[in-house]
Amino acid sequence: MSADNPTLSMTRAQMQRFGQAALDTIIDHHDGLSEAPVGRASDPQMLKEWLDEPPPMQSSDPLDVLEELKNKALADTMNITHPRYFAFVPGPSNFASAIGDMLASAYNIFAGAWLGPSGIAAIEIKAIGWLKQLFGFSNGSGGLFVSGGSMANLTAIAVARHVKLRGNITNATIYFSNQTHSSVRKDLAILGFQPYQARVVPSNDFGQIDLSALLKQLDSDRARGMVPFCLVANAGTTNTGAIDPLTKLAPFCQREGLWLHVDAAFGGGAILSHKKRHLLNGIEQADSITIDPHKWMFQPYEIGCVLVRDKNHLADTFSVKAEYLEIFEHTSADDQQVNYCDYGVQLTREFRALKFWMSLKIFGLENFAGAVDRGFMLAEHAQHILQADPDNFWRVCTPAQLCTLTFAARALDKLPKEQAEAILIATVRGIMASGDAMVAPTRQDGKMVLRLCTINPRTRRKDIAFTIQLLKDEIQNRL
Ligand SMILES: Cc1ncc(COP(=O)(O)O)c(C=O)c1O
Structure with a gap:
């Protein structure tokens, strides 16, 4: 065996041949997505053999490797950018940002510090500045791009812990509603908190934190010598899109001496909408905010923001x-300049800001606003279809909030719980296997219900109608 290319390089002609083929693959994917299946399961035998492949010792033709990727992996992927992918929180990314990501990776940009006269750091400063402006944060505020909402929550709670507790977390307690995203509990464990230090507060019928229960819990904790330090509020719960009463929570937290962190990972996109941004009123008074541009700001993974x-x-x-790292201190000449490694966990950071900046420049904020408004419209349209069903087949459990709604089939209400759930799971699995759409169930008060999340601006009204009819047919076939 011999090493025939130990510099790991390609000639210009090789780069052009491979790069063009890869770009064509990306363009075919984006161009043909709405006609492609939402997803397709891999052949288990093929997958097993592929997984067993030993490390390749010799070089291969890049185009053969690309073909292998296309045939064995990309063809069978779940297309979360597909217009009929309604499960969890979809990731309806965009082509402009994908090219931004490609450029960031190809230049292998180090976005940890302001090294030299740095246009790179300037792009991140600008992009963060735009988000600060949108969310009503002043010049004295700061932020950084991270991998996603979980990491943004982790970063914010670490700051709250530092500012409010100065490292002494004994007896400290943190508060959030029972609708809060699971990442917060994971983040707390990483930050050294024990499960008993997390106070899970009940929510009302709209999924919003119950303020009187919160107050009672605070009083009883203080009476027992605990040290309440932070409230994590929701601006868009994952389950139903509920927004906690933000305008009340900011003065409440000030009175109670609590750090107010708002998890707007899901609902933060609403800030772009002229018609609906009022839903987030009060968020500008938070101490920290999680935003997740790889959700309702249409970016490819991974980009979150705190x-x-x-x-x-x-x-x-x-x-x-x-x-x-001392040199970083000598290359940041004025207040404008930021060494982002000083703002979070990562030293070496990829250049996430580029895709965000590039897509905003290419499409413009007005088109982003239109894309968000479409999500609201599509959820309301879905609700209308469900409520107008001629057989009164559906029951809307939680109406369209942000761009999410949950619903149930009345026929299943009458069946024993286990039988009803078995039918729902078989229905969802059947639809997933067909590749026609992707819907996932969730639970409300322990009961399994269906859920649609309609943030994809390329979803058409007919995709919604088609998917709801598909669900109805599949359930009826199993009754
Ligand atoms: C409200 C909320 N917070 C946090 C997260 C975690 O975000 P990520 O998956 O980007 O880490 C999610 C993910 O769906 C979410 O909906």
Whole structure:
């Protein structure tokens, strides 16, 4: 065996041949998506053999590798950008951002620090600045792009812990509703909190935190010597799109001395809508906000964002000194310049800001607003179809909030719970296997219900009607 290319390089002609083929593959994917199946399961035998492949010792033709990728992996992927993918929170990304990501990777940009006269850091500063402006945060605030909502929540709670507790987490308690995303519990474990330090507060019928239950819990905790330090509020729960009463929560937290973190990973996109941004009123008073541009801001994975009202808190929490990093301090000449490694966990960071900046520049904010408004419209349209069903087949459990709604089939209400759930799961699995659409169930008060999340701006009204009819037919076939 011999090494025939130990510099791991390609000639210009090789790069052109491979690069063009890869780009054509991407363009075919984007162009043909609405006609393609939403997903297709891989052949288990093929997958098993492929998984057993030993590491390749010799070089291969790049076009053969691309073909292998297309045939064995990409053809069978679940297309979360597909117009009929309604499960969880879809990821309806866009081509402009995909090219941004490709450029960031191809230039292998280090986005951890302001090194030299840095147009790169300037793009992140600008993009964060636009988000600060949209969310009503002032000049003194700061933020950074991270991998997603989980990491943004982790970063914000780490800052809250640092500012409010100064490292002493004994007896500290943190509060959030029972509708809060599971990432918060994971983040708390990482940050050293025990499960008993997390206070899960009940929510009302609309999925919003129950303020009187919260107050009672705070009083009883203080009486027992606990140290309440933070409230995590929701601006769009994953299950039903509920928004906690943000305008009340900010003064409440000020009175109670709590850090207010708002998890707007799901609902943050609503800030782009002229018609609906009022739903997020009060968010501008939070101490920190999680935003997840790879959800309802239409970016490819991974890009989350955390904003903090006082940028000094970020640096106080995360900045550490090291001899080999000292040069960063000498290359940041003025207040405008930021070493993002001082704001979060990562030192080496990919250039996530590029895709966000590029897509905003190419499409413009007005088109992003239109895309978000479409999500609202599609959820309301789905609700209308369900309620207008001629057989009164459906029961809307939670109406369209943001771009999510949940519903149930009345015929299943009459069946024993286990039988009804078996039918629902078989229905959803059947539809998934057909590749016609992707819908996932969730639970409300322990009961399994169907859920649609309609954030994809390329979804058409007929995709919604088709999917609801498909669900009805599949359930009826199993009754
Ligand atoms: C409300 C909320 N917070 C946090 C997260 C976690 O975000 P990510 O999956 O980007 O880590 C999600 C994901 O769906 C979410 O809906």
